[in-house]
Amino acid sequence: MAAPSNIVRRGRIFHFRRAVPADLRDRLKRRELVRSLGACGPRSARLRADELYWLSEQLFETARANPMLTQDQLAHLAQSFYSHILERERTARASGMYLTKDGRVARANYWGNVAEQVRDSLGGNTLDHGSDTARMSARLAGLSWDDLNEAERHQCKEVVHRAGIDLAEALKARYEGDFEFEPRSKLLRQALAEVPPTAAPLHQTQSRAQAEPLFSTVYPNYIEDQLRRGEWRQQTGNQADATYRLFIQICGDKPVSQYRRPDAAQFRATAERMPSDYGKAASYKNFTPEEIIRAYEKLPVERKPPLLTQKTIKRHFSALSAMWSEAIATGKAMENIFSGFKFAAVKRAVDERDQWSDTELKALFGSPVWSGCLSAGRRSQPGQQIIRDDKFWIPLVTLLSGMRLEEICQLRTDDIREENGISFFDINDRPPRQLKNKNAVRRVPIHSDLIHMGFLAYVKTLGKGSQSVFPALKPGGADDKLGHGFTKWFTRYRQDIGVYRKNLDFHSLRHTATTLMHQADISTLVIDHLTGHSTPGETGRYTKGSSLQQLAAAIEAIKPGLALAHLYNDR
Secondary structure (H helix, E strand, O other): OOOOOOEEEEOOEEEEEEEOOHHHHHHHOOOEEEEEEEOOOHHHHHHHHHHHHHHHHHHHHHHHHOOOOOHHHHHHHHHHHHHHHHHHHHHHHHOOOOOOHHHHHHHHHHHHHHHHHHHHHHHHOOOHHHHHHHHHHHHHOOOOHHHOOHHHHHHHHHHHHHHHHHHHHHHHHHHOOOOOOOOOOHHHHHHHHOOOOOOOOHHHHHHHHHHOOOHHHHHHHHHHHHHHHOOOOHHHHHHHHHHHHHHHHHHOOOOHHHOOHHHHHHHHHHHOOOEOOOOOOHHHOOOOHHHHHHHHHOOOHHHOOOEOOHHHHHHHHHHHHHHHHHHHHOOOOOOOOOOOOOOOOOOOHHHHOOOOOHHHHHHHHOOHHHHOEEEOOEEEEEOOEOOOOHHHHHHHHHHOOOOOHHHHHOOEHHHEEEEOOEEEEEEOOOOOOOOOOHHHOEEEEOOHHHHHOOHHHHHHOOOOOOOEOOOOOOOEOOOOEOHHHHHHHHHHHHHHHOOOEOOEOOHHHHHHHHHHHHHOOOOHHHHHHHHOOOOOHHHHHHOOOOOHHHHHHHHHOOOOOOOOHHHOOOO
């Protein structure tokens, strides 16, 4: 019988949810397992949920078969023992007890010897003589010794020995007049760091921490809120989901209030050592981040992919910082532990993509789509057909206008307008259209080369009303963009015809159009009005728009170094 899917859908995102059995809730420190399945179809969501269901079964079986105390429980046990003994010593001092110099030296030597003896016992794993102390410490930490199995009792003994070394060193330091001793045990430092000087009693602190939801149960709601408010698009939400899952893998799953700045530093240090393909390579499947790093470091130099870039790590920090800012606003955190980190300079926007050279433009627009292909299904093979559809028009429109891909893909027939003899694209945000920002609303005159090629005639064949200019395009990707499928096709096509290189893509055509206008001495302000960019400074603030005649003159200044006359339909 198939396992239940345990699927919940919130907006566009599916989630796996499963209640933790009552007998394991204290041990696993959660009442429910929650994991985002991302934006996918119902079938994919079910397959992922079924896999998580069986993994959770294994988790429950392992927890029952080999129950062990958690790191937090051990840390509190260490802190209970350490603080209890130091408090007894403090009380004795508060009574006014006077110690001679010889007495202080003797006590300091005694505790120094104790530290050495405990260190020897810990190194040799001879821990039985610490059973009574471990039993007492477990009781102080709220654990029942009789309910613990042998493995858990051994954990308690080991932790008491680890804390005992620091305790003996702390007492030795006090009798030498040093009250600033800092423990070395990581478990002990963890527990002490979580208890501020004015904290409530330990059992109250534990109760509050356990009452707070874990990070894994909080962040899916935050992503959904960002999507609902329109702050993020689905792709951004998916990226943030991956960031938050990686953070849990590296720093553990705790309430937001329990993370500290060292956690943020640890996340960065680990991420900087991870390969860029850690989430895609099959060889890393089910590996922890540390296991991925170890496997990566063993690879030969020639097989090593690049590490995560500073740009990617900065994006991770941005997603985490945004959530922590929200947590501060709602009282769930006291500080943004991800603020203040500096990252190596990333490329300027102008350097991220290359401009198409004249040679590359000639190769592209001299290829089968524009010179003649074999058929609609074999565009990269030379033939006699020139098919004037989205694959033919969209690259030309971008090159001769500087418009964004999605702006072109979502054009409708009533967006092709004319005023005072000038035909133009009316870029607007009327539903179902979606624009990048408010500056994207604008008018872009249609280049005379496009008109000569028959673009206006093509639009007329689509009929009246509000029809899609490119009806073959279908929504796809995380944000249901019409350009999703076209982008994939354009990449494959350029590979097939041999016009493909890094940093040169479809968006580079937009950069090329902008560069050609700049080289023709078109005003930066006019270029910004045409391309939908904001203009910085006072000039941009007080100049409200360019005339349609100015915009048309700027568009005509786009003169790429290639011949297009063979495509004209009005000869």
